[in-house]
Structures are given as structure tokens and as C-alpha cells.
Amino acid sequence: MKNKVDCHPHIPVLLDETVSQLITKLDGVYVDCTVGFGGHAIEILSNIDRNGKLIGFDYDPYALEYSKTRLEKLNSNFELFLSNYSEIKKNLKLLNIDNVDGILFDLGISSYQVDSGYKGLSYQVDSPLDMQLSLRAGANLRDILHNSTELEIANIIYKYGEERGSRRIAKSISKYVKKNKMETNRDLVESIKEIVPDRFLNKTLSRVFQAFRIKVNNELDNMVNAINDAIDILKPEGRLAVITFHSIEDRLIKNIFRDFSNGKESIVREMGFNFPRKCKKIVRRITKKPICPTWDQIKANKRCRSAKLRIVEKI
């Protein structure tokens, strides 16, 4: 399998491991729900034949445009949608496609989106408190921080960031809000810096920023619904591959896959999520344990160290 990591804004993670397992039919239809800068998408397109097709989604217009230019050079059969992947079924309908052979989710955000300070995702770049990645208007981070109680803020940080100091951090954030000093990323960083020792600061900041990003974008509900839709639209023997980057996401994917391979709901509902339709035994797990990056891959790209790949096949 060819490797095309070159020097694009994002290094694709577990590239060969994912694409080699995802493609089961050279003339199949494949969906990349998180096209980003096209690392996986281009690999999929390069490994299917002229009768195969790739459909891609991303809600970041810059990344999608970049990928379009990249994919066009292959002159292949693809369609890209500037869209939330929660609209996967609706968008496939527009193309008169009901079922597909493989679907990929490479969850989270790309390194470029963080480093460039896009939408205020980075704690290292100052910008207004935003983090809204979806195209539909909702509440940005400033509104959430200004309209939530201290306890609600603590719960967000604990639930989505797994940060044990959530209560102390929420207290400091609320103090800044009350003093009208919570408008930018720098304000948020200052409020956390005030109570967290320097040696823990970066880890804490990345957990808190992750938690707020997940909350602002309703990421986990979107993901659970989209994974359900994805399983629904796979053809028999079609495969679904999901790459996660943190433990909450991975736990959810692991349990959703387990439930659809056993035909009964277990703890996903207890974790506070709903299956939109009855859970039947409709997949078999290709990976019982997740596939993780090798030491060499981690050495070459430190950011991939927490990646986990899980794959199921529709029965």
C-alpha cells in the first residue's frame, strides 16, 4: 500500500492499518465521515478502482477545500460535502445511495485546526471564546460559560475532560465570569493558571479545552447517532472503522460495537446515550482489541500516541 503522508497540514494516523481493513471491494462505495486534510481519503481513493467511489464529509471549509484540490489530482470518482457527519443519511440520499461498502470516522480534530488557533481550539493561541465547529448556530463557549452555574461547568470538565480538579477549576472560571473577565482564550487560560501548578498546567489545559470542545459541538451525541446510522447503511460484509483519541470516545465505540455484535444494549444507555433504534445483532467485530500505533509511528508523530482503531463488519 502506498504511503502519502508527505508534508500536509495533518499526518494521518494508523493509515495503512485502517485503509487495508476498510476496503473489501475495489469497486465499492466508501464514506470518509471526517475527511480533514484528506490523508485517509486519498489513500482510499488510491486503493479502489475506477468503478469505486469515495464520499467525504467535513464541517471545516478550509480542510475540505484543501482535500478537494488534493483529491482532484487523482482525477477519481469522489464527492465531498461541507456537512456535519450527523447528516450522513441525508447527504447519501442526495446521491441516490442507500447502502455503502465501508465507512470511516477519524474522530476529533486535526493538528492544523489546533495549532492554527482555528475557532479558538488552542490554549496557546488567543482568540474569542468560540469552539463552534458545526455550521448550524448553537451556543459558543463564551455563552456556555456565561450561562452555566459553577456546578454545571464542573460537570462538563469532569464528564468530557476526565479532569479530577474540575470543581476547583470551575470555581475559578466562575469567578472570572462574575468579574466580566471571561471573553477570550487567554482569560480562560489565566483562570486555570491561577489554581493549577505549572508542572500540571499543559495537561490540565488540554483536558479542559477538550471538554469544552466536546460540549460546544455536542460531539458525543452526534457520534453515537452517526455510528448508529453508519451501521444501518452498511451493506452486508461492509466495514465500519473508527479511530478515537481519548478514552470517553473509545469506551463508547467499544460498547456500541459490543452491543451490536451481541444484539443487546448494555452500558451505552447507562452512560447517558440513546440508541436511536432497537439494537440487533448485526455486526461482527473484526478487532476484539483496538489497534494502536507502533512505537515507530509514535516517534514519528507524537500526537498519534492515544489513537485506537476499532473495526466491525456488517453481517
Ligand SMILES: C[S@@+](CC[C@H](N)C(=O)[O-])C[C@H]1O[C@@H](n2cnc3c(N)ncnc32)[C@H](O)[C@@H]1O
Ligand atoms: C482527525 S481529523 C481527520 C483527519 C483526516 N483523516 C486526515 O487524514 O487528514 C478529524 C476531522 O473531522 C472533522 N469533524 C469532526 N467532527 C465532525 C462532524 N461532526 N462532522 C463533520 N466533520 C467533523 C474535523 O473538522 C476534522 O477535520
